[in-house]
Amino acid sequence: MADSFGDRAKGQTGMENCLQKNPNINLVYTINEPAAAGAYNALKAAGKEKDVVIVSVDGGCAGVADVGKGVIAATSQQYPLRMAAMGVAAGVEYARTGKKVSGYTDTGVTLIAAKAVPGVDSKDVKTGMDLCWGGR
Secondary structure, eight states: OOOOTTOHHHHHHHHHHHHHHOTTOOEEEOSSHHHHHHHHHHHHHTTOTTTOEEEEEEOBHHHHHHHHHTSSSEEEEOOHHHHHHHHHHHHHHHHHHOOOOOSOOOOOOEEEESSOOTTSOEEOHHHHHHHOBSOO
8 A cells, every 4th residue: 555645646656566476466556547657657667457456436537547457457536616516506605594514425426437337327438538527
């Protein structure tokens, strides 16, 4: 385990350190897609990129493109504009009525993989690129 702080370079360093501790790693989960790209760089430099599955979270356009390139096996796509809109709506509702949001609020998420995964609610890269954020 290594803390990348969501940074590509720190993700690479973290993966290098993990490989020194255990060269037989076969699955990597990262906090975001830049960290995943950094981990991939370290794995590629070690000649292990084909032996390790990388999964991540975010759903930005660059990360979804990395799914398409095989850098990341899958990413859990989130929707920050929807999250922000729902947060603003909750704030407006509170200002108007005093009613506070409580409990869990599902803002939506979609698993994006190279192709939809049977038995899992997932979408392919084309759909992920249609829904991604952060520029293409």
